[in-house]
Amino acid sequence: MDGRAGGRGPRRRRDRGAAPAGSQAVSARLAVGIVAHGNRDLALEALASLTGMGAPSEPCALLLLDNASEDGTVAAVRAAFPTADVVAQPFRDGFGANHNRLLTRAAADYHLILNDDAVLEPDALDRLVAHLDAHPEAAVAAPLVTYPDGRPQATAFRFPDPASCLRSLATLGQYGVEQRIASGWGRVGWASGCALLVRRTALAETGPFDPGFYMFSEETDLQRRLADRGWQTHLVADAVVRHHVRASTGGDPASRIVEFWRSRRRYWAKHHPRTGGDAARLALGGQYAALAGLARLPGPLRRLAPGLPASELDLHVRNVLHGPTGPGLRERADAWNAAHGVHR
Known part of the structure; x- marks a missing residue:
């Protein structure tokens, strides 16, 4: 994989803060894309974790696509984060289709796919970026995801092939699918789409999300296609994201x-x-x-x-x-x- 995505050298710390919408950084190195699903307060919390003292150490374009929510998310985000690029979509669509729109709009080298119910701990994004810088074989860097109270969530897994499913049957789900990395980093099959830093050059080989998946398994499919091309997904345990489970999914x-x-x-x-x-x-x-x-x-x-x-x-x-x-x-x-x- 060396040479497929070359090293970029050491990063210099710059002034913290999101880049203005429409600025050069929108098509530069780093962007964060959030799709809002009627979780106004959680979306504001997610964006707040990316600004101020929580901002990454380099310019970062913040993009939010509102999936036709009805709770005033668009107005609230525009008021609180005037430099964010906010897309008020009049219709409702699926996870992959919506994030594909943000991936196209940002055109950044590295793009963080982030749920509106996920909050980054300080330096989490910097650590994910540094990991992709240091590991050109990785297309995806995923954080350690926890519940709001700090308990770890199961968000990294082996691919759901027949062998892993049979192991899961034999142990009633206790073994066969989930993968855990307690510290450092490790290679996994696929990681949950609630927070994924992806490398654009890898997506250029496979294409983005398959919009035929409305919700669920679209990130599994994408990372399977990346793996089939020789790319890897890494779980980076010292980058931590807190996640309110199912707030973005909605529905009964x-x-x-x-x-x-x-x-x-x-x-x-x-x-x-x-x-x-x-x-x-x-x-x-x-x-x-x-x-x-x-x-x-x-x-x-x-x-x-x-x-x-x-x-x-x-x-x-x-x-x-x-x-x-x-x-x-x-x-x-x-x-x-x-x-x-x-x-x-």
Whole structure:
């Protein structure tokens, strides 16, 4: 991989602060793209973590695309962060399609894909940038993600191939998929899209997100395509991001489950088009069926099941084995767009 993305030499610290919208930095080295989903206060907190004392040590373009929220996010962000480039999108669209718009708009060498419910700890972005500078083989640098109380979240995983899914079945999800890096950095299969620093030269080889994924698995698919081209994803444990889980996703549990498994089935169809996808699907269906059974048991055995009701686990089983059981997040967005006379 050496030579594919050359070293850039030591970075000099510059005055902290976001670059003005439309300035040279918008098409320069570093940008942050956030898609807002009706989480005004969280979006303001996310942006605040990128300015003032939390700003990276070099000019950084801040971009926010508002996904037709109805809570005054656009006005609040423009008032609080006048140098941010704010796009008021009149319709609702999916994760990958929206971030593709920001990737095109920024055209930076390094682009941080950030949820509106994620907050960077001080120096987190500097550490991710320094890591990509030092590791030209890496297309993606992902931070260590925690809950707001500091507990680590599971955000780095092996790719969901038949082997990992079978290991997950054999251990009821306790082993086979998640990867942890306690300190330093390490190579992982893929990392959650809530916070990813990506290298533009790598995306030029693979293309950006596949907009056919409305929500979920789009980052898995992108990092799989990057890996197929020889690029790596690294988890950088000393760069920390706090994440409010599911605030960006929205929707009720049933619509999230429908969308999750629709996207995962699309992933398997793309990357394991023969029997591999069927093997993975059957393995995970068996895992969730076993967990649903445990959730119905009294006493200590019930603790082996995740903290989900049996009825929700049943929904996972039906969706992974048989396909969508009802409207997903895509249909809910389409219904909102139709009700407001707009379309993607």
